[in-house]
Amino acid sequence: MAISATVHTFAVQLADVDRGVYEDFELRVAQHPSETTEYLVTRLLAYCLQYEEGIVFSEGGISATDEPAVQVRDMTGRVTKWIEVGAPDADRIHRGSKLAGDAVVYTHRDPAKVLAGYAGKKIHRAESIPLFSFDRTFIDDAAAAVQRRNTASISVTEGELYLDLNGTNLRTEITEQSLA
Template sequence: MALPATIYRVAIDLADLDRGCYARLETTAARHPSETAERLVTRLLAYALCHHEELGFTKGICAGDEPDLWSREADGRVREWIEVGLPDAERLRKASRHAGRVVLVASGSGLRRWLEQHQAKLASVSNLTILALDADFIGRLAASLERAVNWSLTVTEGTLYLTRGTETLEAPLHLIQGER
């Protein structure tokens, strides 16, 4: 018998001064049994960092041909394709041919090596944005992840300020390629 997904109730008070986006985000997110807490935290941050009204979660890990988040046109075409982690560069190139915009929110202990191997190959992809998050920041959030996520996230001048309870964490948001 397969293990069920774990459901998280998420509330994020977003103040993204860099994009002029202010919203109260309330959603649920399913964590597949094979998904790490770090990956889930990165998906939630990607949802906030790229937020707009049409953005939504996909089946994610369960559907290998879908991104982690996306928005679609009325006719079904993919407007925005958002991946998290350190995917294969060819997956991003393929997505860039089928979506108006592709965003990678990269994080993980192998980020530096991934960039060394793939950044030059991806530099010519004009509709690709790569944002990088510090793995230690993600790890600290994942270490105390609860089923009810209640964050206040402020983004200003390329820095994230995330408050949960009485603790505020700070981390840089690195723009590696493209436009935020």
């Protein structure tokens, strides 16, 4: 018998001063049995930090082979932003960048190792695709604070991310690098 996904709920208060985005919303996030909590946290942060009308988690989650972890679709259903999480394959990013025209990667791993994996690989418009990363201790501490039902307050100002997750207060710098 297959193990089913664990569903986490997040009541999110988002105040992204850098982008002028202020929203309160509820999310139901399914965690696949093979998905680490660190990946789940990074996927949640990617969703919140890219929040705009039309943003959704992919249907297949971590096991989706033809969709990113998070995407933005316009009113016609066309993908306008391809948002990958972790250390996705260069071919996925290449395909997503060509399809959506706008791609971004968020990682909970060592960004130097992730970038080294893309060296010499063909990625459409790699120079315009940012790789965002967070301090590893921040991700580990956030993962330890995740419960089935969560309250999260996320504030972003001047490239600093402040997260209150279930009463655990954390801070990290959002590091941005180009894939090329």
